Amino acid sequence: MAGVLGGLPDSVLQFTYLVASVLFIQGLRDMTHPRTATRGNATSAAGMFLAVVVTVLWFEILSPVVLAAGLLVGGTVGVWLAVTVETTEMPQLVGLFNGFGGGASALVAGAELIDVLGSSTQLSIGLTTTAAIAGIIGSVTFWGSLVAAGKLHGVVGDSPVSPNAGHALKALFLLLSVLAGLLLIVRPDIFGQVPVTSWIPSYWVLVAAASVLGVFLVVPIGGADMPVVIALLNSYSGLAAATTGFVLNNTVLIIAGTLVGASGLILTVIMCESMNRSLRNVLFGGLGGETESEEMDDIYEGQITETSPEEVVMLMETAQRVVIVPGYGMAVAQAQHAVAELVELLDEDGVDVEFGIHPVAGRMPGHMNALLAEADVPYEKMRELEEVNPTFSQTDLVIVTGANDVVNPKANTDDSSPIAGMPVLNVSEARSVVVNKRSLSPGFSGIPNPLFAKDNTSMLFGDAKESMQALVNQYKEATS
Amino acid sequence: MALIENLTLFVLAAFVGYEIITKIPTNLHTPLMSGANAISGITLLGSVVVAGSGSTTLATVLGFVAVVMATINVVGGYLVSHFMLAQFSQGGRD
Numbered sequence: 001m002a003g004v005l006g007g008l009p010d011s012v013l014q015f016t017y018l019v020a021s022v023l024f025i026q027g028l029r030d031m032t033h034p035r036t037a038t039r040g041n042a043t044s045a046a047g048m049f050l051a052v053v054v055t056v057l058w059f060e061i062l063s064p065v066v067l068a069a070g071l072l073v074g075g076t077v078g079v080w081l082a083v084t085v086e087t088t089e090m091p092q093l094v095g096l097f098n099g100f101g102g103g104a105s106a107l108v109a110g111a112e113l114i115d116v117l118g119s120s121t122q123l124s125i126g127l128t129t130t131a132a133i134a135g136i137i138g139s140v141t142f143w144g145s146l147v148a149a150g151k152l153h154g155v156v157g158d159s160p161v162s163p164n165a166g167h168a169l170k171a172l173f174l175l176l177s178v179l180a181g182l183l184l185i186v187r188p189d190i191f192g193q194v195p196v197t198s199w200i201p202s203y204w205v206l207v208a209a210a211s212v213l214g215v216f217l218v219v220p221i222g223g224a225d226m227p228v229v230i231a232l233l234n235s236y237s238g239l240a241a242a243t244t245g246f247v248l249n250n251t252v253l254i255i256a257g258t259l260v261g262a263s264g265l266i267l268t269v270i271m272c273e274s275m276n277r278s279l280r281n282v283l284f285g286g287l288g289g290e291t292e293s294e295e296m297d298d299i300y301e302g303q304i305t306e307t308s309p310e311e312v313v314m315l316m317e318t319a320q321r322v323v324i325v326p327g328y329g330m331a332v333a334q335a336q337h338a339v340a341e342l343v344e345l346l347d348e349d350g351v352d353v354e355f356g357i358h359p360v361a362g363r364m365p366g367h368m369n370a371l372l373a374e375a376d377v378p379y380e381k382m383r384e385l386e387e388v389n390p391t392f393s394q395t396d397l398v399i400v401t402g403a404n405d406v407v408n409p410k411a412n413t414d415d416s417s418p419i420a421g422m423p424v425l426n427v428s429e430a431r432s433v434v435v436n437k438r439s440l441s442p443g444f445s446g447i448p449n450p451l452f453a454k455d456n457t458s459m460l461f462g463d464a465k466e467s468m469q470a471l472v473n474q475y476k477e478a479t480s
Numbered sequence: 481m482a483l484i485e486n487l488t489l490f491v492l493a494a495f496v497g498y499e500i501i502t503k504i505p506t507n508l509h510t511p512l513m514s515g516a517n518a519i520s521g522i523t524l525l526g527s528v529v530v531a532g533s534g535s536t537t538l539a540t541v542l543g544f545v546a547v548v549m550a551t552i553n554v555v556g557g558y559l560v561s562h563f564m565l566a567q568f569s570q571g572g573r574d
Contacts, residue, residue, distance in 0.1 A: 024519055025496060031512050032503045038565040041515050045558040048522065052554075055525045061532035063540055070531055070544045074551025081552070082559035093560065094514050097553045101520040104550035108526035111542040115535050126483045234513055237520040237553075242493075246486050248526050254486055255493045256522040262497025263516040267509060359506060366509030373567045379507050 005057045016054040017252035023047025024256050028263070034379055051252050087374045088331045091364040095149035095230050098237045102141025105240035106210075109134035109247050110203050117197045125185060130246035132181030135203055136210040138240040139177075143214030145233045152226055152363055156219070166220050167284065173213040180206035221283065224328075224405070224443070226363045228271040228282045235264025267365045274359035274385070276411075276421040300440060303453035307460050309470040312399070312434050313478050316471075319396035321352040323388060325425055326368050327361050329402020329437065330464045338468035339401065340375035345475055354381050356388035356398075356425050358406035385423055392429035400427060401436040402464045404443030409451055417447060433457040436467045511564045518557025524550035 005012070024047045030040025061067055085093045109131040116127060150156030184202045221229055238260025245253025272279050316322065324343065330336060346353040355377070361368045369382050383391075392398065400407055410417040411424045427433050428451055435452060438461065442448055451457055460467055504512050527550045531543025 025500065027515070028497075028500045028504075028512075031508055031515060032500070032505070034505075034508060034565075034568045037508055037511060037568065038562065041511070041558065041561045041565055044515060044519060045562075048518070048524075048554055048558070051522065051525055052528065055528050056532075059529050059532060062535075063532060066540055066544050067528060067532045067547065070527075070547030071551050074548040075555045077548070078552040078555030078557075079559060082556045082563065085560065087564075090510065090514075090560070090564070093556070094510075094517055097514070097517050097557050097560075098520070100549035101517065101523060101553040104521070104527050104546040104553065105523040107542045107546040107549075108523055108530055111530040111539040111546065112526070114539050114542075115530065115533065118535055118539075231513065234517055234520070237517065241520050241523040242490060244523050244526050246483070246490075248529065249482050249486065250525060251486075251489060253522055253525060254489045256519050258490050258493035259497040259500075260516045260520040262494050263501045263512065266498065266501045267513065270506075270509075357506075364510060365513060366506055366511075369507045370510035370564055370567075373564070376567070379568060382507060384506055 005054070013054060013058050014251065017051060017250070020047040020051035020252050021255040023050065024259060028259060086334075087336075087371050088334060089153070090370060091226065091230060091362075091367060092149040092152035094364060095145045095152060095233065098230070098233050099142045099145025099149065101237040102138045102145065102233070102240045104138075105237070105244040106135050106138025106142065106207055108244050109138065110207065112247050113203055114200060117200060127247060128185045129181075130243050131203065132184050132206060134240055134243035134247055135206050136177050136181065137236050137243060139207045139210035140214035140217065141233055141236040141240055143211045144218045144229070144236070147215050147218040148221075148226060148229050148233060151218070151221075158220070158222075163220060166216055170213060170216050173209045173216065177206045177209035177213060180209060217283070224360070225282050227360055227365050227367070228268055228275075228279070230364050231264050231267035231271055232279075232283075233264070235261050235268060238262075238264055271360055271365060274423060276419075276423065300448065300453055304440070305458040307434060307458035309460070309467070309474045311458070312460060312471055313474040315397050315432055315434070316346065316351070316475060317478060319351060321391075321395045322346055322397045322399065323354055323356045323383075323392065323395050323427070323430070325356045325358070325398060325400045325403050325407060325427060326372070327358075327401065327403025327406060328363060328367075329404075331362055331367065331371055331402070333402065333464035333466075335401060335464035335468045336371045336375040336377075338465055338472055340372065340377045341472050342468055342475065343377060343381065345472065345479075349479065354383050354388065356385070356427075357382055358385055358403070358425055361403060361406055385425060389426055392426050395430040396432070398427040398430040398433045399436065400433065401468060404437065404449055405447075407435075407451055408443070408447070408449045410447060410449070419447065427451065428454050428456065431456065434460050436460040436462065436464055438463060508568070511561045511568070514557050514564065515561040518554055518561060521550050521554035521557060524554055
């Protein structure tokens with residue numbers, strides 16, 4: 001059992017894995033600052049390259065063609081997807097990649113189980129237990145991520161079953177997969193003395209049940225909660241890799257997988273906190289999506305002031321401080337370049353202009369920041385909620401584009417509201433607020449937004465990109 | 481004993497991960513996710529071993545599929561993060 005380097009002592013392999021682990025950790029450390037982050041990513045990639053090369057050279061490869069073909073196909077598809085993706089489609093791509101990692105872990109655990117069963121009659125409890133866990137987490141990650149990516153891409157709709165039936169189905173399939181796992185671990189004597197190999201199908205039952213579970217877990221979760229789901233699945237894919245590391249006794253798999261598990265979990269917690277909701281509520285509760293149209297008419301009736309790009313530009317010309325609040329609508333409309341141009345124009349004219357970014361704006365953690373960075377917005381201009389909220393009272397003009405729930409004052413004022421207690425951007429403290437939206441339709445939470453009816457708020461109806469472009473053109477005309 | 485050693489690694493790595501990740505600013509959460517995502521493709525090592533060992537046809541087929549999926553994860557994940565981060569550093573220079 002030896003490859004090209006197989007003659008060397010085992011410690012050489014282990015040492016190389018240690019080096020790779022250090023590179024991963026150092027790579028993540030460099031991610032703490034935008035200036036060093038690119039280097040961090042490269043460091044991490046170098047660790048991966050090193051670990052893969054030493055593995056390929058170390059172990060005996062009986063079917064090098066299969067291996068080379070797999071690497072080539074995977075590499076080509078990976079490059080193609082990465083090169084062709086639009087920044088707005090990034091969340092679903094990250095979700096998809098995630099799923100592939102989890103799926104691979106489940107398959108590796110299965111293949112290893114088959115391998116070991118084929119060559120020995122004794123199975124250690126450690127192996128079967130960790131294989132069962134890797135199988136469950138990996139399968140849930142794979143199918144959950146596919147569904148999440150599908151929902152983000154708009155090809156998967158909402159759950160066809162009622163929430164209660166959904167909960168029952170989730171419980172059923174979780175039970176099924178755990179039972180199959182227990183059968184694999186305990187192998188009770190119910191069928192008489194059967195050879196260990198005949199227990200293999202149990203693993204595939206486990207994988208099948210966990211797959212269904214993964215689908216049912218994610219299908220009922222709404223689009224605005226996707227940042228949480230993507231982060232959580234990210235964590236799962238890491239945990240799947242770590243458990244596969246237990247199956248294979250591979251140190252670097254455990255370390256790297258655990259790092260990812262921790263990272264995903266922390267992001268999940270941050271996302272939940274910024275919505276003031278528990279993870280349980282996000283995963284199993286869901287907001288009551290029913291819109292109370294009567295209440296909405298009451299609030300909006302006669303209170304809505306519509307504005308035009310000309311009027312907004314007049315506000316901009318007299319403003320000393322402008323804050324722009326982007327939301328998912330900006331991403332959908334691909335308006336980030338127009339917004340960036342507007343900010344640049346204002347900046348050149350000496351206006352203090354910044355972005356106020358809510359942590360859950362968009363469809364994944366940091367989504368708005370990534371989009372604005374793509375449009376060459378300096379990252380110093382992107383302010384987090386805690387930083388920007390105290391400045392609104394000194395702000396002349398706030399332009400909200402494609403955001404709704406994250407600027408809804410009901411979160412502060414109405415305890416019965418589904419978004420009660422969620423930290424929001426208190427834009428109405430500014431002298432005037434312009435909300436750019438396509439219509440008065442509610443955001444994900446399904447509740448009306450009293451901000452729109454405020455005296456200092458005016459509505460600029462229209463697609464985010466067209467509206468922002470109109471503002472740019474109008475501003476250029478007015479100031480030239 | 482291997483199980484205990486592995487568990488030790490797991491727990492220590494979890495603490496290291498926690499310490500580092502909590503220091504990463506919100507700005508960089510998207511590239512962090514895709515970068516961490518790429519790291520989770522480390523399962524490629526396992527895929528390589530099972531695909532290459534070729535003990536049974538089924539294990540080889542499973543290994544092949546696993547190698548393809550894990551490689552997409554690794555290559556795509558690192559590239560996407562790289563493109564994103566390149567834009568961040570551009571934005572920072574302005």
